[in-house]
Amino acid sequence: MRKTALTAAAAALLTAGLQAPAWAAAPDAPTDVTIAWADSSTVKVTWVDTDLANSLYWQQPGGAEVKLVDIVSTAANEYLFPVTVFPKNLDKAKLIVKSSTADGLSDPAPSPEFDTFIPAAPVLQDANLTANLSTALKWTQAATADATPNDPLDGPAHEGIEVTAVRPDGNTESVGTYDAGTTSATVAPQPRPTTLTLSSTSPWGKAKGAKTVKLGTLTSGMTVPASALYSNRLAIKSWLFIHSTGNIVERASGIPVELQARAKSTDAWKTWGRYSGNTTAAFDTGIASLGNRQYRLWVPARKVVSSNIIFLTPAASTGVKSSKTLVKIVSGGFSPTVTRPGARWTFSLKVLPAVTVRGTWQYWNWNTNTWYSDGQLQITKGSYYYRSDPDSELGTIRLRVVVPTVVVNGLTVNANTSPGYNQTVR
Numbered sequence: 526m527r528k529t530a531l532t533a534a535a536a537a538l539l540t541a542g543l544q545a546p547a548w549a550a551a552p553d554a555p556t557d558v559t560i561a562w563a564d565s566s567t568v569k570v571t572w573v574d575t576d577l578a579n580s581l582y583w584q585q586p587g588g589a590e591v592k593l594v595d596i597v598s599t600a601a602n603e604y605l606f607p608v609t610v611f612p613k614n615l616d617k618a619k620l621i622v623k624s625s626t627a628d629g630l631s632d633p634a635p636s637p638e639f640d641t642f643i644p645a646a647p648v649l650q651d652a653n654l655t656a657n658l659s660t661a662l663k664w665t666q667a668a669t670a671d672a673t674p675n676d677p678l679d680g681p682a683h684e685g686i687e688v689t690a691v692r693p694d695g696n697t698e699s700v701g702t703y704d705a706g707t708t709s710a711t712v713a714p715q716p717r718p719t720t721l722t723l724s725s726t727s728p729w730g731k732a733k734g735a736k737t738v739k740l741g742t743l744t745s746g747m748t749v750p751a752s753a754l755y756s757n758r759l760a761i762k763s764w765l766f767i768h769s770t771g772n773i774v775e776r777a778s779g780i781p782v783e784l785q786a787r788a789k790s791t792d793a794w795k796t797w798g799r800y801s802g803n804t805t806a807a808f809d810t811g812i813a814s815l816g817n818r819q820y821r822l823w824v825p826a827r828k829v830v831s832s833n834i835i836f837l838t839p840a841a842s843t844g845v846k847s848s849k850t851l852v853k854i855v856s857g858g859f860s861p862t863v864t865r866p867g868a869r870w871t872f873s874l875k876v877l878p879a880v881t882v883r884g885t886w887q888y889w890n891w892n893t894n895t896w897y898s899d900g901q902l903q904i905t906k907g908s909y910y911y912r913s914d915p916d917s918e919l920g921t922i923r924l925r926v927v928v929p930t931v932v933v934n935g936l937t938v939n940a941n942t943s944p945g946y947n948q949t950v951r
Contacts, residue, residue, distance in 0.1 A: 552577055552624040554631040555602075560620060560639060560677050563605050565728050568678065571603040572622045572634060580630065582621040583611060590621055590633070608641075608728045615641045616672040639676040644669050644684055644705070644725040646732035652721075652835040654826055658714040660738060660837070662688070664723055665708060681705040684727045688712055691720040702726070717742045718768050736833050741769040743838040745782070747822045749846035753814035754853040755877045755938050763810040763822045763843075765802050769836060778803035783823040784810045788936055790819065790845075814850045816936020821845055852928045852941035853877040855907075859948035866917040866950055871910065874926055874943065878933045879907030889923035889945060902926065921949040 555572040563569040570581065578598040582590040596604060611618065617638050624631040647664040655661055666686070671679070684705040690698050693716060700721070703710050712721060718741045723734040747763040763782065767775040784798040798812050802824070810822060822843045829836040857874040864870050874884075884904050887896045902909055909926075923945050930940045 551629045552626045552631045555579065555622045555624055555634040558620070558622050558634045558636045560636045562678060562680070562683055562728065565683055566608050568606045568608060568611075568620075569603060570606065570620050570622070570636065573602060574624050577624040577626060577631075580623045580625050582623070582633070584619040584621055584635065586615060586617055593620075595625070608730075611641050611729075613641050613643055613729050616670075637677055638673045639678045640671060640673045641729045642669050642671065642727075643730045643732050644727055646725055646734045647686055647723040649723055649734055649736040649738065649835065652738040652837060653828065654837050654839055655711065658839055660712045660715070660721065660740065661709070662712065662721070662723070662738065663709045664734070666725065678728075684725070686710075687724050687726045687731070689722050689724065690715055691722070692716065693718055715740055718770055720770070736835070739769045739834055739836045741767055741775070741836055741838045743767050743824055743827065743841045745822050745824055745841055745843050747810065747820070747843045747846060749820050749848050752849040752851055752939075754941075755814060755816075755850050756853060757814055758811045759814040759848055761810045761812065761820065762807045763800075763802065764807045765804050765824065767804050767838060774804060776804055777829075778805070780804070780827065781825060782810065783825070784812055784820065785823050785842075786812070786818040786820050788816070788818055794821065794823070796823070814848065816850045816933060816938050817848070818850075818936065819845050819847050850936070850938050852931070852938055854928070854941060854943045857926065857943050858946040862947060863949045863951065864916070866919065867915045868950075869913050869915055870948060871912045872946070872948075873911075874902075874904065874909040876904060876907050876928050878931065878938060880931050880933065881905050882929060882931055884909070884929065885927040887925050887927060887942075889925075891923075896925070898927075904928065916950050919950050921947055923947050 553575065555574040557573040559571045561569050576598060579596045581593045581604055583593055584590050593610060594604065618641060619638055620636040621633040623633055645667040647666045649664050651663045653661050681704065686703040686707055687699055688701040690700045692698060701710055701712050721738040724731045744766045745763065747761055749761050750759055753759045765780060767777055769775050780802040782800050782802040783796045785794040786797050787794050798810060800810050802808055824841045826840045827838045853876060855875040855877055860871050882904050883901045885898050886900045886902060887898050889896055925945045926943045928941055931938050
């Protein structure tokens with residue numbers, strides 16, 4: 526920049542008021558024009574001249590020059606340009622420095638050629654949830670054609686890969702940055718639902734990948750009847766809700782679910798039924814009632830891949846629901862129910878589970894309208910049969926059988942009482 530010497534000042538006084546001759550020479554062009562990154566978003570240009578004013582230009586492909594700034598002679602021989610000054614994705618560009626005096630502009634002094642390419646967007650290849658609900662990502666990235674290889678503004682230190690997350694509230698946040706050339710990363714667990722996007726980054730800008738990862742939520746519920754008879758189907762109903770964005774419920778079907786059960790809280794869960802669930806209506810997840818158990822619906826981790834989305838939901842389960850199983854009275858009663866004096870009759874009973882156990886007789890007291898216990902009967906493999914002697918006692922008797930609590934295959938089956946059965950002799 527111009528810092529006027531005394532001799533130059535004297536010459537100026539001697540020639541003051543005189544018109545410059547037509548042969549006055551233009552200033553010498555600057556030398557040693559350099560470019561470098563001042564930081565991740567600013568290009569620094571430096572040059573050497575004889576303390577003159579300067580004008581800076583950028584040269585478009587094809588040679589046209591666009592003025593960027595004029596610089597006074599008292600300023601330093603450098604200038605900082607924000608990257609927003611330059612068009613993106615130019616294969617070749619230059620900065621031009623010209624010295625300026627009253628006599629005109631110098632010849633252009635160009636910087637080294639450089640490009641303003643944004644690296645190719647990463648292409649998501651796969652995504653999976655880890656055990657701690659982090660997200661493992663894999664991607665590829667095409668090489669960017671470079672017409673100015675190894676130019677002063679090239680360098681992996683200023684390029685990389687960024688993973689951003691769109692939060693449930695709609696805000697976007699960076700959740701990971703990785704060096705150029707990286708092709709995999711694991712992102713820490715995120716609030717859900719969240720959408721992850723990969724982008725290439727450079728000082729010139731970002732290129733967002735087309736394929737995203739949606740980290741959704743899956744909630745489940747179920748209703749379990751409080752009790753059921755042994756071997757009868759326990760009519761369990763289940764439902765699912767899946768969210769991938771905000772409060773929107775995804776419509777989905779064919780979702781694998783498992784009905785799990787255990788005898789008591791200290792036991793491990795065991796899968797007893799596998800079903801296909803959906804998010805549009807409650808669906809049946811019933812199972813045979815084989816003893817007192819606790820139940821839950823288990824939904825394994827889910828991964829759905831489409832052309833532009835990998836949708837991941839972690840494993841989920843309902844709360845614990847309990848149900849009791851009662852001994853099933855399959856059949857029973859007198860035959861015939863009405864007979865004449867001196868005839869024989871039979872009494873039979875069949876129960877499930879088909880265990881061998883002692884039941885209790887109960888008789889109806891017609892005077893007090895109450896049941897009272899009177900002796901036991903041997904039920905063998907779930908059956909009892911009795912044939913009477915000739916019966917001449919007139920009147921009606923009413924009885925029932927109490928089958929006690931039993932344990933079958935480690936599961937408790939609760940006691941149950943048969944209906945009352947009548948037998949009349951008249």
